[in-house]
Amino acid sequence: MSITGSVVTKFPRNSIRNITAPFLLATLLAGCGTTTPLDTFSLTAPQQTQSASASRKSLQLLVPAPSALKALDSENIVVNTAPGAIEYLRGAQWGDRLPNLVQSRLVQAYENTGVFGGVGRPGDGLAINYQILTDLRVFSIQAYGAQRAAVVEIAVKLMNDKNGEVRATRVFRSAVPVSGTTNSGYVKALDAAFERTASDIVSWTISSL
Numbered sequence: 001m002s003i004t005g006s007v008v009t010k011f012p013r014n015s016i017r018n019i020t021a022p023f024l025l026a027t028l029l030a031g032c033g034t035t036t037p038l039d040t041f042s043l044t045a046p047q048q049t050q051s052a053s054a055s056r057k058s059l060q061l062l063v064p065a066p067s068a069l070k071a072l073d074s075e076n077i078v079v080n081t082a083p084g085a086i087e088y089l090r091g092a093q094w095g096d097r098l099p100n101l102v103q104s105r106l107v108q109a110y111e112n113t114g115v116f117g118g119v120g121r122p123g124d125g126l127a128i129n130y131q132i133l134t135d136l137r138v139f140s141i142q143a144y145g146a147q148r149a150a151v152v153e154i155a156v157k158l159m160n161d162k163n164g165e166v167r168a169t170r171v172f173r174s175a176v177p178v179s180g181t182t183n184s185g186y187v188k189a190l191d192a193a194f195e196r197t198a199s200d201i202v203s204w205t206i207s208s209l
Contacts, residue, residue: 035187039092041187043101045108046199054206061110062128062161065103068136072098078140092183094096098139109198115206131207133157141178141186150189154198156209166209172197
């Protein structure tokens with residue numbers, strides 16, 4: 001299945017490492033004359049309310065930026081048109097590198113619950129009890145098969161900051177059908193999949209600690 005006029009920069013399976021310097025130079029030069037602004041998108045942090053019994057005010061959490069493969073560690077929005085085939089959504093970008101954006105929204109999601117004594121990033125100066133270690137495994141539009149869908153998969157570890165012990169680990173995955181063929185339609189589905197995944201991560205963290 002193809003997405004007409006909406007994706008560029010196709011990398012077939014196992015070919016990313018074979019891109020040559022001349023190709024990269026040509027790509028950079030081809031973009032020099034482009035002045036059309038890109039559609040820029042963000043992600044939504046879930047709003048969650050928790051009962052008083054869920055309070056963990058004695059705990060402070062550190063949320064480092066997620067680890068991610070190179071294809072996801074950028075501002076590009078990934079589209080898979082076949083298993084192992086990576087393309088990027090034409091004329092669109094995230095408002096920051098995807099790991100930074102996910103980190104920011106996860107911090108907000110934890111803060112929105114009001115459950116923890118503090119939540120922050122490295123350098124915020126908190127007295128950390130647990131680190132939320134995450135790995136972005138999938139964050140893309142899967143445009144093949146019976147139905148196009150936005151898929152988000154994030155692996156999470158809860159690590160005791162005092163002794164390095166992993167308290168719990170789990171992989172979270174959400175898929176949301178794509179409606180329409182516009183950039184905003186694709187990103188709306190990705191945002192919904194991320195919001196669902198982030199909500200599950202936060203709820204699981206509370207129950208695990």
